[in-house]
Each structure stands twice: as structure tokens, then as C-alpha cells.
Amino acid sequence: MAPNTEIEELKQAVSQSPENTYLRMLLIRKMQHYGEYKEELESQINMLLQFDPNNKDAKELLAQIAFDKGRTSTCIIILEELDNNDVLSTNGKLTLAKAYLKEENHDRARELYEMVLLMDPDATDEDLDNAFRMRATKSNDNHDDSFLEKPDIKFADVGGLENVKKEIDLKIIKPLDNAELYASYGKKIGGGILLYGPPGCGKTFLAKATAGEINAAFINVSLNDILDMWHGNSEKNLHNIFTKARQNTPCVIFFDEIDALAAKRSDMLQSAGKKVINQFLNELDGIQHDNDGLLIVGATNTPWHLDSAFRRPGRFDRIIFVPPPDTASKVEILQLKLKDKPTENIDFKKIAKRTKNYSGADINALIDIAIESKLEEALQTGIPEPITTKDLIAALGKHNASTIDWFNTAKNYATFANQSGLYDDVMKYIKKEL
Template sequence: MPEESPLVTSLRAAVDAAPDDLPLRLHLAGLLLDAGRGQDAIAQLAAALQRDPGNAEAQALMARAVAPPAAPAAPPEPDRGAAYDWRRGEDELSGVVPPRFVESRPETETAPENEPRAGEAHLAAHGDDLASPWDVESTALTLADVGGMDEVKARLEAAFLAPLRNPALRRLYGKSLSGGLLMYGPPGCGKTYVARAVAGELGARFLSVSISDVLDMWMGNSERNLHRLFETARRNAPCVLFLDEIDALGAKRSQIRHTGMRTTVNQLLAELDGVDAASDDGVFVLAATNHPWDVDTALRRPGRLDRTLLVLPPDRPAREAILRHHLTDRPVAGIDLAKLAQRTDGFSGADLRHLCESAAERALLDSVRTGEARMIGTADFTAVLAGLRPSTGPWFASARNVAQFANEGGAYDDLLVHLKRKKML
């Protein structure tokens, strides 16, 4: 190990005296990296990221510190004629002009024509990144960007949108904007996207929070974080406060053995009630869960998360829109989106994205193997679908038992209707 320079020694003393001075700590980490002292640099960078997890310079230095050493250059291999010319492949595909999609419609539908469009949002399978903790953002999305989900839209209109747009009628009928909405359903079906669209429809700010943004290992900090969260939403009203994974944050207290978690649920209940009803005017609480049966019953009391919406996998029109979106920038030819949408009944938005990526990967590997670039075709989707099953199956298997044998107060009547329609009972 090389001897430490006087400059590095002085910087260490300065960092110890001012541990929160991030520029000074990052400068020391850079010098340590340059001097070949990788482990010392990693320790300094870890301390910096604990204080500012989003610091770009610290992240870049950490990536450099943990990167494996460069391997010695291998001697060039003889040309075997099998290397794929990517530039030539790009030129080949750029001039291909077959029809990207064919517009024939399937002759039969897998579901009755009068089935409600309980799909997911158009583009819902993007895997949108959630907002950073305490970051209140604006969104341009509206319900017009949501494909299908007519029943969900109608419930949202009655719960939030119509009263907000008609304040005179709201006062006349004594309609309160308090209370919240709980969305539940299989994972990957666009619940977060719908919440963003509601915020855009209201012209409100959007504050998205998950369990990791609230829970803290130190006693009392989780409750303090919850209070600060609601205060942030009130200061930015009108604001849609979206609580993701509410089953983890508001689990049934009867099943919690840790006292700290019980007090966190109690704090959440108090915040939903509000110290003063007027202070919560303009704060709309939306929550999402894949397991509503694990949510504390007190959270679903009137005035809290008292309205429930089932968000199902996308219906056929929504599946077609999602598939079209994920194939827009890919070289495809002759894809019958209507037939493909019909074959993917029960797929979530995330499943459809995975399907498109897998078909593209198959065509890419085939192009590399043959040395000739080709388009993504129907055969690629057929091959992928042969080994792909909807990820929503296990969720419906669990939900069926709850809907049949634990449907207290008719909380899951809409789920029972769907299960009967799909002949899952």
C-alpha cells in the first residue's frame, strides 16, 4: 500500500471535523481513488451517499470504485466472417417498408361485448419511476390518456372529479371531499399510472410515497415521517397523496407483534382523520395494494380510505394500445395487433411489455446468428407466447378464496362478479 500523502492526511482530518461537508468528502474520495486506495474511497463514498443518496458525483465515484480492474487486451482473433455488422444491419432495416401492423379484427371475442372495460392505463406498463421521497411533482397525464377502465373512471369521477368541478353543487348537496380511495388488484396493472392521471385531471400536485420513504429503524421517526408527509401534502394543496403498498404501511394491527409498527398504523389513522377537517381540504388520498385483505380494517372506515376500486388486467382494447406503444420504435412487420391482443387475455401491462421485449430479443439474436438483420414478426410472438403465462394467475388464485369465504360486508363483490364472468369460480 503506497504511503499516504500529506494532502490526503490533512483532508482526512478536515472531513473528521466537518463530516457533513460533502464536497470536501468527495474530493478526498477522488484523491484516494487516484492513489489506488479503493477500500478507503468506498468507505468515504458510502458515508456521502448516506447523507445524500441522490448525489450524482458520489454515485459516479462509487461506480468507478467498485468497477472491476480492466482486463489486459486480448490479441485480436482471426476474422472468421461471422461477426455481425451492426451498421449494415441498421441500413438494411431502414429501407424495409412492409406494413408494420395489419388491421384485421378477430372473429370472436373471449369476453362478452357488455363486459366493462376494466383495463389498465394506456402506456401503463412503462414501469414509471415513482417520485423521490418528499418530492412533490406536477403531471400532465389525465384520464384521457387511460385506455379502457371505464368503470374505474366513472368511480373516480363520482368520488373526486365531479364534486371538485362543481363547487356550488357540492355545497348544495353537502358533498365532502374528505376521505380517500383504495385501489386494489393484481400487480402490474397500472394503479400508479391511474393515480398520476387523477392528479393531472384535478390540476393537482402529485406526491408518491412507498413504505421505504416512511419506515425508520429509530423509535418515533416513522410517525414523524408520516406527519411531515401529510404536512407537505397540505402545503402543496391541491395535492394527490399516493400511498403505495398500503398493506405494508397499514397492516392489520392484530397481526403485528412489533410495537413500533402498531404506533405507525395509529399515526396513519390519525393523519387520515386530520386534526382539523378544513386543513385537509384539497388533499386527496389515493392508496394502492395487491392484498387489500391485509389492510387494517380501521383504515377503510368512512372518512378514511372508504372507497374501493378494483383495477383489473387490461381489456382487449387496452392490450392492443399497450402492445402498439411498446412496438412503436421497434422494427416490426405484419403484426396483427388485434389477434395478438386476443391471445393475451389476462396479461397485465407488465406482462405485455415483457412479451414485446422477449420477441424483440429473439429477432435480435437471430440476426446476430445469421449475420442478416430481420424484422420482428408474428413467429417471434408465437414462439414467446408458447412458454409465457400471465403473472396474474397466482393473484387470482389467492383472491378467489378471499372473495368466496371472507367477503365481509360485500367488500369484494366486484371481484366476485369478475371471477364469475371469467368462469374462475
């Protein structure tokens, strides 16, 4: 049946039984799709409301027509009434937000739009976006290829950390290289690993080297790439990153400070953060999208603040402790950092042994202190002298290992919250080294 004929028949039926609101609503819904009935549509809705004054769908339609015809205040009156009774649909709320915007009531428009996005992140509107979400659009643009890297560093470039490298090799690289063998034993390939340990101990470098080792693309995600002040945008940013990674497999996505994105939901004051967590879990599970060829690496200094949902199988179920560098690694770091600086007969081993519990970042600080005091001397004497072992030893007294505080906290968790054996490696390290 041609639509127009259908509408005419419905009109006849409605005129014979004008109180039949169901029929009239059918007619209205049909008319809605054809521009030529625009004028008549409004009168049909008004008629329907005479018989069924509480019909919220009809009221929303009437408000939409009023908005389209530029009668913004009429639209606002109708929709506010529905909103006050908590019966306004998401679309209705969007119309109301747009009406507020038209009336230049920006605060209310923005407030309502944020609420809509909180309920449904996909319920976007171009006009409202243009008015309130300029930042988000800009930040999304940055996510193009600029954040994709192809690291040329490998495990051989990471000084020390032999046990950690071995563990990553066994848990991640070997499965990727021998996919079929692992699959035949039902072992998982790819997925997520969590690196944790004191700050400044090379977790980022290690993640990059992992990507280099498997010749994969690397995306280093910082908090600023994700978090956005508008509701819905953080989830969108996160999804965009995963989409980009899925388009560039094999790919390693590295989340630094993952505790901020995957914090315990009980610690979250705002519901927006919880929505990001849900989105993250969704992406990790890869239910809607294929995560084959994706390796997700998270790094954190505070694994105890991570929501336990992230440690479930299939997510970050392989957890690796990254300790401070050992003596051999510290020698390598010292040699590397002092390579282009004026030095004289430095006893690297001696310094490395004296820097107990120093992280890579602490060694940097140590060298900085030594250089600063050397500069001070040079300014006084006018003669620049090379850095010596003595200078570095003197600097030791001015800098304490930053990992100590971390180990004190970790010890608490390893003692009281180690039911699953999560902190066994930390405990072993504490007993051996501290």
C-alpha cells in the first residue's frame, strides 16, 4: 500500500472514531515521516492530547514541532513539564538542551547535555557538540597516526632485569612465536600483562622493548590521551585507541599509570570514572571487537589500587614485578648516562654497589647532583674539571633512594593482602635485598 493511501485511510478511520487514541497515534507516526503533512501533524497531536492529555510521546512530538518552527519557549514549557515528571526520553532531553542553547541559557543546556551523555555516550548532537565539546574533538584529532610508533629497541637494549625479560619472553613472546604449539596445549596468546614495581625502574622502556622484540607497533597511552572533562569523551578516546591498535596489528598498547584508569570502583568518587572502567573492561574482553594480535601492557606503581576485575583471566592476568636495577644494570645505566660527559677514571662498579635500592631515575638524579656541584666549582675556579668517582660518592649523601617508601608500602600489602600470592615476588625481593 502506498504511504499516502495508508495515511488517508488512517485519517478516515480516525475521523470515524476520534476518541481512538491508538489509531490517531498510528496516524501521527506515519505522518511524521512525510514533510507534506507537517502542518496537519500538529493539529492531529493537539487533537490526540484532548483525548489523552498525558500522552508523553505526543507531547514530545509537539515540542519537537514547536522547536522546528522556532517556537522555542513553547518547546521548553512542554519538555520541562515532562522532565520534571521524570518521563522525558533521551531524545526529548536533547531537544530540550538544544532549546536552552537557542535561548542562550548555556548553563542549563550544558548541564542537560552532560546528563544525556552520562546516560548514553552515543546520544551526541552536532550543535551541542559544537557549543560544548570543542576540546574533545581536538584531542581526538591528535590520536591519528602521531601516537603510533615502531620501536627499534629490543630486550638487548634493556640493561639488566634478566629475570623480568625471561618472564616476558616466556609469557608473551614465545606464545606469539609458537602460536600453534601453545594453542594445542590450550595456552593463551597475546592478551594483557601488568608490570608493577617502584617508580623509575624502566617499566615503560621494557614495554617498548617488548614491542620491538615482537616487531609490533607501539602505542604509548598517557592519562591525558584518555581523560576528558566531558562525560562520554573519555570512553570514546579509549575506544579510539583500541580501534587504532586493532587496525595496526600486531600492536602493543602501553598504559602508563594504569591505576588511574583502572582504579577500584569503590575509590571512585564520580560515576564518570566508573564508566571508563566499564569501557576498558569491555575493550580488554574484546567481545564486540577482535583483539587478536593485540598485546596490552599496563604499568603501575600501585597495583593494590587496581580494581580486581582487571586481574581476572583474559585481562591483566600475567603480572610481573619490575624491581630496581641490580648492580650490573646500574653499571650499564651509569656508563650510558655519563657517556657524553667529561669524566675521569670512574669506578662504575663501586658507585653501583653504593647505590643500593636506587632506581634508574635515582641514578639520573645522582648524576645531576654531581654535575651541579662540579659546575659550581668550575664557576668559582674558572677551570672545568671532569666528574670523578669521588664526586659521585659525594652526591650519594645528597640523594636518598626513592624506592624505599614504595617498598615500605608494598611490604604492608604483601603482608596483609597477599592471599592470591600476587606479591610473592616483592616479598622475595624485600627479604633478599632490603
